[in-house]
Amino acid sequence: xxxxxxxxxxxxxxxxxxxxxxxxxxxxxxxxxxxxxxxxxxxxxxxxxxxxxxxxxxxxxxxxxxxxxxxxxxxxxxxxxxxxxxxxxxxxxxxxxxxxxxxxxxxxx
Amino acid sequence: xxxxxxxxxxxxxxxxxxxxxxxxxxxxxxxxxxxxxxxxxxxxxxxxxxxxxxxxxxxxxxxxxxxxxxxxxxxxxxxxxxxxxxxxxxxxxxxxxxxxxxxxxxxxxxxxxxxxxxxxxxxxxxxxxxxxxxxxxxxxxxxxxxxxxxxxxxxxxxxxxxxxxxxxxxxxxxxxxxxxxxxxxxxxxxxxxxxxxxxxxxxxxxxxxxxxxxxxxxxxxxxxxxxxx
Numbered sequence: 285x286x287x288x289x290x291x292x293x294x295x296x297x298x299x300x301x302x303x304x305x306x307x308x309x310x311x312x313x314x315x316x317x318x319x320x321x322x323x324x325x326x327x328x329x330x331x332x333x334x335x336x337x338x339x340x341x342x343x344x345x346x347x348x349x350x351x352x353x354x355x356x357x358x359x360x361x362x363x364x365x366x367x368x369x370x371x372x373x374x375x376x377x378x379x380x381x382x383x384x385x386x387x388x389x390x391x392x393x
Numbered sequence: 394x395x396x397x398x399x400x401x402x403x404x405x406x407x408x409x410x411x412x413x414x415x416x417x418x419x420x421x422x423x424x425x426x427x428x429x430x431x432x433x434x435x436x437x438x439x440x441x442x443x444x445x446x447x448x449x450x451x452x453x454x455x456x457x458x459x460x461x462x463x464x465x466x467x468x469x470x471x472x473x474x475x476x477x478x479x480x481x482x483x484x485x486x487x488x489x490x491x492x493x494x495x496x497x498x499x500x501x502x503x504x505x506x507x508x509x510x511x512x513x514x515x516x517x518x519x520x521x522x523x524x525x526x527x528x529x530x531x532x533x534x535x536x537x538x539x540x541x542x543x544x545x546x547x548x549x550x551x552x553x554x555x556x557x558x559x560x561x562x563x564x565x566x567x568x569x570x571x572x573x574x575x576x577x578x579x580x581x582x583x584x585x586x587x588x589x590x591x592x593x594x595x596x597x598x599x600x601x602x603x604x605x606x607x608x609x610x611x612x613x614x615x616x617x618x619x620x621x622x
Binding site: 311312315317327329330332333335336337340346348355356357358363373 | 394399435438439441442443445446449450451459460461462468471472474475476477
């Protein structure tokens with residue numbers, strides 16, 4: 285991922301935590317879900333370095349499990365620390381979402 | 394799932410990739426695997442994830458560059474920086490295992506060939522060496538071996554992601570020079586080192602038996618802790 289996307293990285297982290305919280309998810313599935321939500325210009329591969337970092341920080345854990353379709357896949361689930369981190373992200377996001385939007389809107393006028 | 398099982402799975406699945414994506418993927422695989430100080434388990438898990446993703450993309454007619462970005466090397470570097478390091482205990486046991494393997498094979502060879510020559514009237518039936526200089530030579534040669542392995546791995550890493558593959562004979566010459574330097578140094582230490590310490594004499598058959606015992610120990614350890622398989 286290029287340098288321009290520092291912002292995107294942080295936001296993407298929050299999104300990944302949110303999706304994994306709903307249900308344990310594997311890599312490709314996660315990327316499809318992000319695309320489905322409309323994050324289509326995020327390069328697909330960019331989730332893997334983030335998944336590695338989240339694992340290193342013990343916010344998520346991956347487990348190789350048999351999938352419904354057959355092949356073994358690495359499913360990620362949220363840890364307790366991950367839950368806390370997600371709550372922090374939501375709080376921060378909520379607090380900047382509106383102000384940033386209005387600033388940008390003002391700038392556009 | 395153990396890293397060795399994941400490698401096996403990866404080898405099977407990789408065959409399903411299209412020709413061009415397979416070339417891209419194998420470049421990435423080699424480049425990432427060559428980082429020997431990284432956790433093998435984590436490395437293989439993420440490599441399998443990338444492969445699964447690329448297989449899906451393959452079916453949709455996408456290339457590796459569509460999925461991982463134009464600059465595959467930069468992408469791999471980003472991944473590598475996030476892979477946790479290997480545990481020291483694992484590194485130490487792996488190196489100890491390799492040394493055990495090396496000593497076992499050298500002992501068997503030394504014992505069997507030496508005793509064979511003795512039967513034909515060549516040389517003595519004892520393997521004799523000065524204990525002081527003998528140990529120093531072994532240690533220095535192991536260090537040279539380690540440096541050689543590191544140099545070869547670096548060389549391999551540098552050779553990946555080349556759009557224009559260099560000429561075969563140039564690559565051959567480079568590897569040949571590295572190997573010659575290694576062999577020359579290893580043998581050179583042996584020749585240059587003056588003898589010191591008491592001379593030890595061991596019957597060559599005993600050397601061979603020690604070698605066989607060490608080899609069996611090596612196989613048992615490998616089966617139990619799955620070091621190379």
